[in-house]
Amino acid sequence: MADTYRVAGMSCGGCARAVTEAIEAAAPGATVRVDLAAATVTVEGATAAQVEGAVNGAGFEFGGAAA
Template sequence: MTDAYKVLGMTCGGCARSVSNAIVKAAPSAAVTVDLATGTIIVAGGVAPETVQQAVEGAGFDFGGAA
């Protein structure tokens, strides 16, 4: 299962890494793909949206909900 979410404030590869690492730390089975151009992340592995939101916000970014 894959889900797409908007993440506000990602502007560079370092931001993308921070978000991706935070999600994988919260849900080790997750596979994360980041599209900086659209501010979207794709999360595979059946991770609960609440877990993704907490990880994104914990990394210092704004969670924009489902994309």
């Protein structure tokens, strides 16, 4: 099941790639899809804690589960 989280601070494709790589490094095998316009990431195969740690550690701001 995929979960969607808010991530603040992503403003271009480079940011999207950085967030994707960080989550994949934290949770190998995870599937990550970034929506820059919505400021969200949708992730399958990682826990919320893994996503939070990866996002914050990469210099972006994890904002919890999106509604």
